[in-house]
Amino acid sequence: xxxxxxxxxxxxxxxxxxxxxxxxxxxxxxxxxxxxxxxxxxxxxxxxxxxxxxxxxxxxxxxxxxxxxxxxxxxxxxxxxxxxxxxxxxxxxxxxxxxxxxxxxxxxxxxxxxxxxxxxxxxxxxxxxxxxxxxxxxxxxxxxxxxxxxxxxxxxxxxxxxxxxxxxxxxxxxxxxxxxxx
Numbered sequence: 001x002x003x004x005x006x007x008x009x010x011x012x013x014x015x016x017x018x019x020x021x022x023x024x025x026x027x028x029x030x031x032x033x034x035x036x037x038x039x040x041x042x043x044x045x046x047x048x049x050x051x052x053x054x055x056x057x058x059x060x061x062x063x064x065x066x067x068x069x070x071x072x073x074x075x076x077x078x079x080x081x082x083x084x085x086x087x088x089x090x091x092x093x094x095x096x097x098x099x100x101x102x103x104x105x106x107x108x109x110x111x112x113x114x115x116x117x118x119x120x121x122x123x124x125x126x127x128x129x130x131x132x133x134x135x136x137x138x139x140x141x142x143x144x145x146x147x148x149x150x151x152x153x154x155x156x157x158x159x160x161x162x163x164x165x166x167x168x169x170x171x172x173x174x175x176x177x178x179x180x181x182x
Contacts, residue, residue: 023175
């Protein structure tokens with residue numbers, strides 16, 4: 001059985017898959033989608049990361065379907081899955097975000113996957129001790145806990161956040177699922 005954390009979004013969805021008997025960064029692999037060519041590739045420096053470019057789409061519905069199919073292609077039937085819930089402070093394309101996430105949840109349900117939706121505040125508190133922690137605090141906790149600096153591996157600047165913050169979020173979702181047996 002694997003534990004899977006999904007940080008689901010339109011622009012940079014990321015999945016952390018823990019394949020070991022115990023949760024550990026060494027047993028995790030990360031997969032994300034990006035629109036930035038620079039972040040396409042495979043990195044194996046202290047961590048297993050694969051970044052793929054988004055497939056070109058001609059409608060929102062096709063985009064949601066492509067992202068959902070990408071996720072479904074990475075899952076095994078006995079995976080235990082944690083998905084990050086909606087942020088109550090979201091602005092912008094919230095209906096598009098909801099449609100996208102709703103399609104994934106429908107496919108998971110239809111294919112009889114066991115999954116839990118965990119609020120972002122719960123994951124932030126689990127990771128840092130503060131439910132309102134920012135990206136910097138999550139990154140700090142991740143580096144301290146794992147000894148891995150995603151931004152350095154991907155050659156990102158301190159002001160860039162995607163895909164590093166998505167990788168970190170998916171890691172803590174996966175860890176939460178493994179430790180809480182959701």
